[in-house]
Amino acid sequence: MSVKYIPVQWSKNKYVYDAVLLVCVAAYILIFLRLGAPAARTTLPVDEQILRMRAFGTCAFLMLTVILCIGPLARLDRRLLPLLYNRRHFGVLTSIVALNHAMYVFGWYFAFSPTPSFEALLTANTSYDQVLGFPFEVFGVFTLIVLGILAATSHDFWLSFLSAPVWKALHLMIYPAYAAIVAHVGLGYLQDARNPTFAVIACGGALAVAALHLAARRKAEPAAAGDWRPVALWSAIPNKRAVVVRLDGDERAAVFRNGATLSAVSNACAHQNGPLGEGRIVYGCITCPWHGFQYRPEDGCSPPPFTEKLPTYRLRLDGEMVMIDARANPPGTLVEPLPLPEGT
Amino acid sequence: MALVLLAIGKAYLVLGAGVAVVFLAFGIDRVEPNARGAWAFRPLILPGLILIWPLVLWRWWALARGWDEQRRHLPPRRAQERLGLALAVAIPLVLAIAFSVKQGEPQGQPAIRLSTPGEVSR
Numbered sequence: 293m294s295v296k297y298i299p300v301q302w303s304k305n306k307y308v309y310d311a312v313l314l315v316c317v318a319a320y321i322l323i324f325l326r327l328g329a330p331a332a333r334t335t336l337p338v339d340e341q342i343l344r345m346r347a348f349g350t351c352a353f354l355m356l357t358v359i360l361c362i363g364p365l366a367r368l369d370r371r372l373l374p375l376l377y378n379r380r381h382f383g384v385l386t387s388i389v390a391l392n393h394a395m396y397v398f399g400w401y402f403a404f405s406p407t408p409s410f411e412a413l414l415t416a417n418t419s420y421d422q423v424l425g426f427p428f429e430v431f432g433v434f435t436l437i438v439l440g441i442l443a444a445t446s447h448d449f450w451l452s453f454l455s456a457p458v459w460k461a462l463h464l465m466i467y468p469a470y471a472a473i474v475a476h477v478g479l480g481y482l483q484d485a486r487n488p489t490f491a492v493i494a495c496g497g498a499l500a501v502a503a504l505h506l507a508a509r510r511k512a513e514p515a516a517a518g519d520w521r522p523v524a525l526w527s528a529i530p531n532k533r534a535v536v537v538r539l540d541g542d543e544r545a546a547v548f549r550n551g552a553t554l555s556a557v558s559n560a561c562a563h564q565n566g567p568l569g570e571g572r573i574v575y576g577c578i579t580c581p582w583h584g585f586q587y588r589p590e591d592g593c594s595p596p597p598f599t600e601k602l603p604t605y606r607l608r609l610d611g612e613m614v615m616i617d618a619r620a621n622p623p624g625t626l627v628e629p630l631p632l633p634e635g636t
Numbered sequence: 637m638a639l640v641l642l643a644i645g646k647a648y649l650v651l652g653a654g655v656a657v658v659f660l661a662f663g664i665d666r667v668e669p670n671a672r673g674a675w676a677f678r679p680l681i682l683p684g685l686i687l688i689w690p691l692v693l694w695r696w697w698a699l700a701r702g703w704d705e706q707r708r709h710l711p712p713r714r715a716q717e718r719l720g721l722a723l724a725v726a727i728p729l730v731l732a733i734a735f736s737v738k739q740g741e742p743q744g745q746p747a748i749r750l751s752t753p754g755e756v757s758r
Contacts, residue, residue: 297670297677364720414638424737444684449677453668454695455708462688464712467719471726478734495731502724509717542713558709565711599669603709623709 297449309378313385317355321347345396346481350490352390353477356439357497359383360470364508370570373581380446387439394436397429423479431476438469448563456565474498523547523607523614526554526632534578536569539618544569545605547614548578548589553629555589556605556616562587562623563600591626609633649686656685659692667699 324347328338338346359382366376402409402416417427442463451459482491523537526549534546536559544559546569557578559569566582573579577586577595587594592602601623607630608615614630621627660678664671671678685692 297674410642411638414641423733424739441684441687444681444687447677447680447684449668449671449681450684452670453699454691457708457711458691458695461712461715462691464716464719467723471723471730474727475730475734478730479737482734483738498727498731502727505720505724509720542710544713560709560711562708565709620709 297447305374306378306381309374310381310385313382317351317385317389320351320354324350341396341400345393345400348389348393348396349477349481350494352386352393353473353494354497355382355386355389356435356466356470356473357501359386360466360501361497361504364504367508368504370581376582383439384443384446387436387443390436390439394432397432424483426479428476428479431472431479435469435473435476438465438472442466451564456560456563460565470501519618520608520615521618522610523556523616525612526609526614527612529554529614532573534569534571536567537616539616539620543618543620545616545620546578547605547607547616548573549632550576550589550629552632553589554607554614554632555627555629556607557587557589557592557602558604558620558623560602561585562594562602568602590629591624593624652686652689655689655692656682659685659696663696667696 325343328343328347359379362372362375362379362382366372398409398413402412405412407415413429413433417425417429419425419427442465445454445459445462454462477494482494485491521537521539524535524547529535529547529549531549531551534548536544536546538544545556546559546567547554547556548569550573557568559567561568561580561582563580563583563585566580566585568578568580568587571579571581573589574586576588578589579586585594585600586598587600587602590604592604594600603620603623604625604627605620606617606627608617609630609632660682664678
């Protein structure tokens with residue numbers, strides 16, 4: 293959580309996550325370099341430089357595919373949430389692998405002419421008016437720039453400075469970047485490769501990304517009108533857990549039951565806008581399921597010395613129905629918890 | 637055209653470097669309380685300052701006016717859902733286009749005579 297920034301906040305889980313990532317990437321590159329040349333069966337012989345650029349390029353593509361699968365998978369199955377915790381390190385490593393791919397491309401295809409490399413990249417093929425032979429490199433350049441921006445803005449400072457919604461909007465560029473890299477691979481490597489192995493893996497991965505995003509799409513719950521909105525029967529809210537209610541636009545509130553009382557806060561964590569309503573109350577504090585940021589239910593403030601705050605909401609009971617005032621209080625506003633009927 | 641694009645890119649990065657220096661010298665401690673007294677992380681944010689400097693200037697201006705405390709809790713959910721849907725449509729489309737233009741392998745194909753015997757192509 294906040295207080296002071298340090299370069300990287302390490303924990304045991306992060307060490308394990310990063311170690312597994314590095315081992316997997318190194319293993320993939322080594323296996324590709326060992327098996328890639330004989331398996332390539334391309335129209336032209338593959339030399340070592342091309343093999344390396346393909347090793348890093350396919351690795352970056354597969355890493356990006358996994359990254360894009362993690363979000364919907366974690367939403368579909370909560371047991372996969374730990375994969376989400378350190379996804380930013382995964383993204384930074386992906387951008388480094390992609391940069392290696394680009395450096396091998398520059399060092400081979402654009403290094404032996406008097407034209408400067410960047411200029412040669414933009415002028416070597418200008419067949420933008422046809423699909424076959426389209427300069428697929430531009431898709432890769434676009435994705436590389438996006439990955440660079442996302443990696444460069446992955447530190448927690450950016451979440452705080454930009455605010456989580458702006459940071460999130462910036463990082464939504466990963467969607468067009470992934471579409472571009474599918475085009476880069478589809479119009480590039482897959483046009484040349486005769487061995488179907490990578491084509492099957494790449495298409496399977498990309499189609500899995502598409503299918504998972506469709507499967508994880510939230511059903512659009514209609515938002516009720518008026519200031520006071522029904523949430524749920526209080527007996528339907530599990531102890532230490534919450535129900536999430538959609539308010540207006542992108543706004544959602546999480547109504548938590550803490551023993552014999554109810555409290556409501558914004559469903560968006562102040563850190564990375566994680567879904568607080570999918571978390572639970574631990575040691576008296578609402579705990580975000582993504583990174584463990586904690587807030588007091590009654591005022592939405594993180595316990596000292598931390599400084600994060602959430603908007604709070606007023607609640608009342610209408611018979612057994614919990615009603616919420618859709619007009620959010622300013623972040624950190626104390627709202628007395630709503631007592632439930634005695635004997636609960 | 638390529639030279640113009642590259643010149644624009646260079647100018648953008650040079651301006652970004654200028655903004656980064658000014659922000660790190662005068663802005664960061666004013667608008668980000670958690671950064672006060674924390675120095676080791678600053679080199680890590682330098683590339684980001686250079687790459688998205690227009691956004692940095694806008695946020696610096698907004699934070700200096702204490703402008704958006706409430707908006708911090710409104711994530712762009714609808715935009716994400718729409719982009720996820722667009723991606724799910726785009727992926728099979730792009731792959732279908734890529735495979736539809738993929739050419740067959742020349743090796744092993746029977747040769748096709750393009751001109752009659754004895755004809756000399758000019």
